Amino acid sequence: MTINLVIVSGTVFGAAEDVAHHAAQLCAEAGLNVTYQPRISYAELVALEPDALLFITSTTGMGELPENLQPLVSALREKAPQWHGLLGGVIGLGDACYGDDFCAGGEMIRELYAELGVVEVQDMLRLDASETVTPERDAEPWLIEFVASLTV
Numbered sequence: 001m002t003i004n005l006v007i008v009s010g011t012v013f014g015a016a017e018d019v020a021h022h023a024a025q026l027c028a029e030a031g032l033n034v035t036y037q038p039r040i041s042y043a044e045l046v047a048l049e050p051d052a053l054l055f056i057t058s059t060t061g062m063g064e065l066p067e068n069l070q071p072l073v074s075a076l077r078e079k080a081p082q083w084h085g086l087l088g089g090v091i092g093l094g095d096a097c098y099g100d101d102f103c104a105g106g107e108m109i110r111e112l113y114a115e116l117g118v119v120e121v122q123d124m125l126r127l128d129a130s131e132t133v134t135p136e137r138d139a140e141p142w143l144i145e146f147v148a149s150l151t152v
């Protein structure tokens with residue numbers, strides 16, 4: 001059975017979207033059936049009937065989710081689709097200079113997964129903008145493991 005992976009991104013300046021495009025390409029090359037729509041709605045996401053989810057989001061403000069992701073996350077909280085046992089992963093983009101708020105947006109997605117019963121197949125990847133200017137490339141080893149965890 002081909003795994004139906006949906007990638008969702010939250011971004012302010014576009015870096016998370018670049019990582020998401022790269023992840024979509026890599027996961028598709030590895031044989032997954034990948035959908036990535038940068039501004040996906042709740043209804044569109046649910047209609048795709050995903051087997052697995054990959055949220056890739058930056059953090060803005062003081063530990064907040066980017067605005068483009070907030071309506072989807074609120075809708076998922078409210079409507080709580082029957083996703084118990086669905087497989088998931090999170091890539092957080094942030095900056096370690098924000099201390100306790102480093103990658104807080106990604107942590108919020110982890111909390112959402114826990115509420116919905118989505119199972120994280122590996123630890124969240126934290127990409128630190130103060131350390132790297134190539135987040136797409138830095139995500140590759142994590143993505144290879146992610147695909148392997150989904151296809152065992």
Ligand SMILES: Cc1cc2nc3c(=O)[nH]c(=O)nc-3n(C[C@H](O)[C@H](O)[C@H](O)COP(=O)(O)O)c2cc1C
Nearest residue numbers: 011012013014015016058059061063094095102103
């Ligand atoms: C106004 C502003 C607020 C930010 N707040 C946080 C934060 O609270 N925590 C964090 O880890 N990174 C924070 N960042 C860093 C961004 O998340 C990081 O630069 C990320 O790579 C941006 O990705 P994007 O282009 O997808 O938005 C902030 C950046 C800006 C400009």
